[in-house]
Amino acid sequence: MSWPQFVTVTLNGLTLAALYFIVAIGFTLIFGVLRVVNLAHGSLYLFGGYLGWSVADRTGSWVLGAFAALLVTALAGLVLQLGLLQRIHGQELREALVTIGVSIVAADLMLARWGGFTYDFSPPKVITGGLRIPLLDVGYPRYRLFVLAFAIVLGLVVWFVLARTRLGIIVRAAIDDRDMVAAVGIDVQRLFALMFAIGAGLAGLAGVIGGSVLSISSGEDARYLLASLIVVIVGGMGSLPGTAVAAVLVALVEQYSLALFPTYAAIVSFLLMVVVLALRPQGLFGRPA
Amino acid sequence: MTSVPLLEVHGLHAYYGQSHVLQGIDLVLGREPLAVLGRNGMGKTTLCLALTGLLPSVRGSVRLAGHQLIGQPPHRIAALGVGYVPQGRRIFPSLTVEEHLRLVPRRGTSTGDAWTPERIYALFPRLAERRRQPAGTLSGGEQQMLAIARALLTNPQLLIMDEPSEGLAPVIVEHLIATLRHLVIGGLAILLVEQRLAVATALAQRIAIMVSGRIALETTSDMLLADPALQQRYLGVSAQRAA
Numbered sequence: 299m300s301w302p303q304f305v306t307v308t309l310n311g312l313t314l315a316a317l318y319f320i321v322a323i324g325f326t327l328i329f330g331v332l333r334v335v336n337l338a339h340g341s342l343y344l345f346g347g348y349l350g351w352s353v354a355d356r357t358g359s360w361v362l363g364a365f366a367a368l369l370v371t372a373l374a375g376l377v378l379q380l381g382l383l384q385r386i387h388g389q390e391l392r393e394a395l396v397t398i399g400v401s402i403v404a405a406d407l408m409l410a411r412w413g414g415f416t417y418d419f420s421p422p423k424v425i426t427g428g429l430r431i432p433l434l435d436v437g438y439p440r441y442r443l444f445v446l447a448f449a450i451v452l453g454l455v456v457w458f459v460l461a462r463t464r465l466g467i468i469v470r471a472a473i474d475d476r477d478m479v480a481a482v483g484i485d486v487q488r489l490f491a492l493m494f495a496i497g498a499g500l501a502g503l504a505g506v507i508g509g510s511v512l513s514i515s516s517g518e519d520a521r522y523l524l525a526s527l528i529v530v531i532v533g534g535m536g537s538l539p540g541t542a543v544a545a546v547l548v549a550l551v552e553q554y555s556l557a558l559f560p561t562y563a564a565i566v567s568f569l570l571m572v573v574v575l576a577l578r579p580q581g582l583f584g585r586p587a
Numbered sequence: 588m589t590s591v592p593l594l595e596v597h598g599l600h601a602y603y604g605q606s607h608v609l610q611g612i613d614l615v616l617g618r619e620p621l622a623v624l625g626r627n628g629m630g631k632t633t634l635c636l637a638l639t640g641l642l643p644s645v646r647g648s649v650r651l652a653g654h655q656l657i658g659q660p661p662h663r664i665a666a667l668g669v670g671y672v673p674q675g676r677r678i679f680p681s682l683t684v685e686e687h688l689r690l691v692p693r694r695g696t697s698t699g700d701a702w703t704p705e706r707i708y709a710l711f712p713r714l715a716e717r718r719r720q721p722a723g724t725l726s727g728g729e730q731q732m733l734a735i736a737r738a739l740l741t742n743p744q745l746l747i748m749d750e751p752s753e754g755l756a757p758v759i760v761e762h763l764i765a766t767l768r769h770l771v772i773g774g775l776a777i778l779l780v781e782q783r784l785a786v787a788t789a790l791a792q793r794i795a796i797m798v799s800g801r802i803a804l805e806t807t808s809d810m811l812l813a814d815p816a817l818q819q820r821y822l823g824v825s826a827q828r829a830a
Contacts, residue, residue: 467686474679477641481673482691483665483741 299557305436307557308550313442315549316449317511321504321522322529322541323456324497330473330536331493334383335390337397339501340523341404346371346502347514348408351417360421360510367502375498379491387490401519409516419510445507452500453542460538469493473536528567532574534584543582591653592617593776594745599647601630601637608633610800611647616745620767620777622787622808625797626823631780632674634797635749638778639671640664651745666694670743674750676734680723684714687722687733691740707736710766728759735766745776752786764789784822788812796821 299307325339346367354363378400386392420426425444428437460466472479472489480486505514508522525548530536533544548567555566574582594616601609608630614621625631636642638649640661649656656664665671679687688704708715711732717725722733731751738746748767752760767790771777781787787794788808796804798821811817 464689467682467690470681470686471679471690474681475677477661478671478673478677478679478737479690480661481639481641481665481671482737483662483694484690484692485660485662487660 302436303557305431305434306438307553309436309438309442311550311553312546313446313511314553315546316446317504317508318525318529318549319449319542319545320445320452320507321501322526322533322545323452323538324500324504325526326530326533326536326538326541327456327469327500328494328497329530331469331476332379332383332490333388333390333476334393334494335397336494336497337394337523338378338401338404339497339526340519340521341401341408342371342375342498342501343505343508343522344408344514344516344519345374345404346505347509347518348412348417348505349502350506351419351509351514352412354419354506360419360506363419364503364506367506368499371502371505372495372499374502376491376495378498379494383494384487384490401523405516405519412516414516416513416515417509418513419506421510442511445511448507453538456538528571530581532571532581534581537581537583540581540583591650593652594778595648595650596638597648597650599634599637599645599649601633601642602644603633603642608800609637609645612800612802614795614802616776616778618774618776619793620771620779620791621793621795622779622781622791623795623797623802624781624784624787624822626821627782629797630800631782631797632749633800635671635673635747635780638664638747639669665741665743668742668744670738670741670746672731672734672738672746672748672751674753676727676730678722678725678730678733678737680721683719683721684725684733685718687737688740691737693740694742701742702739704740707739710739710769711736727754728756728762731755731759731763732766739770743775745778746770747778747780749780750782751779752781752783760786782822784811784818 321343325336328334328336349370350363350367353366354360357363382396382400383393386396421441425441427440429440429443430437460469468479468484468489472486476486479489504522509518529544529548530541532548533540533542548570551570552563552567555563592615594614596612596614599609599612600607612634623631623634633642637645638656640656640659640663645657647657651667651669654667656667656669659667682690685704688707694701708718713729714732714736717729722730725733735751751763755763764786767777777790779787779790788811792808794806794808794811795802796806803821806817
């Protein structure tokens with residue numbers, strides 16, 4: 299691999315990692331607190347992407363599209379939790395089947411509304427175009443660097459909330475032992491609804507941010523659900539540092555293998571997951587169940 | 588004038604899936620501590636879970652100062668004045684001592700002398716020394732203090748404790764009993780679930796013995812301690828061995 303190629307592949311890996319992190323963080327927060335594996339997470343990503351595109355198209359503002367995606371998918375998540383999942387809480391098989399069912403219905407509804415076309419976003423001028431990176435001496439799309447910066451800021455914000463605020467204390471306590479959180483007088487159903495809304499909103503926002511890296515079209519839901527699953531399984535369900543480290547690991551492995559042996563690249567990230575599961579079933583940063 | 592008892596349990600049944608664990612419990616508790624004794628597997632922990640709302644399949648009646656608790660979610664039951672110190676302590680390993688105290692919602696009490704983190708640290712100076720330490724790294728005795736502190740901060744009228752002496756060294760158990768006596772004098776009602784006769788009788792004069800999901804016998808500490816045959820029959824241990 300030549301130097302510019304190596305730098306480009308590494309940057310591709312890191313920026314893809316950033317995107318995986320933004321998508322997976324909501325997934326892992328929902329799992330950590332509610333113990334629900336939300337298999338409709340990819341649908342929320344795709345819904346956010348389409349919706350953000352439509353709003354941006356009408357208003358001419360990408361930022362407005364991103365905000366709309368965040369808010370409307372958060373609301374959709376709230377409806378999903380309060381309307382369906384709350385009734386079957388703790389019944390894992392039913393939760394899996396209901397969220398798969400929702401994702402199938404949602405995929406068809408979105409196909410009916412937005413069709414099979416590919417939609418391209420136009421993010422604001424300041425974060426588009428190319429950038430000559432000093433020192434490394436390679437050109438790189440400015441937008442992908444924005445995604446990287448955004449993921450880092452998001453990670454820091456989530457870390458700060460978890461480490462320093464009372465909500466963060468409640469969330470960490472709930473990841474440890476939900477029943478004891480209820481026993482000290484905290485309404486865990488309200489906490490669950492809030493976490494589901496936050497996780498869903500982040501998925502929807504990721505739809506706009508990720509859709510702007512390439513484009514958005516039907517089928518992206520399954521792709522990002524799978525990516526989220528691999529990332530949180532490797533990192534350890536419910537762990538913020540685990541999600542960050544695993545996103546970098548999975549994305550770098552994916553990009554390097556695409557560059558080095560493209561034919562077998564698809565199986566390498568699964569191989570990584572299999573190896574982690576064999577050696578550390580709880581994931582890199584997960585606690586044993 | 589007859590006042591309403593603090594806790595009235597009537598015909599309480601509880602289920603784990605198909606198994607019928609509590610089979611009609613009747614208990615009345617005033618301000619005086621009550622200890623529920625029984626061997627392993629008699630339903631003692633299930634009783635605690637049923638009273639705190641953490642077990643959904645429950646029927647019967649549980650009234651706290653007149654309020655029906657059956658059917659209420661656990662956080663409502665906590666708000667009505669039931670504090671819970673669970674078996675195995677179940678502190679939050681990823682939170683520090685201080686964060687445990689910040690977690691609990693602050694609620695005023697009618698009398699105004701609410702528990703605050705400052706009062707907790709005065710009661711348990713050990714916790715003040717360890718306030719920045721992750722709770723998972725505390726010793727068993729310190730974790731037990733923290734579990735009690737967490738329950739006290741909800742300003743309970745009734746404290747339900749499930750085997751608090753389990754896994755603690757004798758000197759720590761003595762300290763624990765002294766603390767609980769101090770709380771009883773302060774007006775807190777305690778329902779103590781225990782396997783160890785010596786711990787139960789050290790705190791409570793009233794003793795209820797649980798066998799197979801029912802209260803088999805209500806007696807007093809003095810009578811139980813004076814009757815080894817009774818101890819043998821219901822607990823299968825002698826007082827010496829239990830101590």
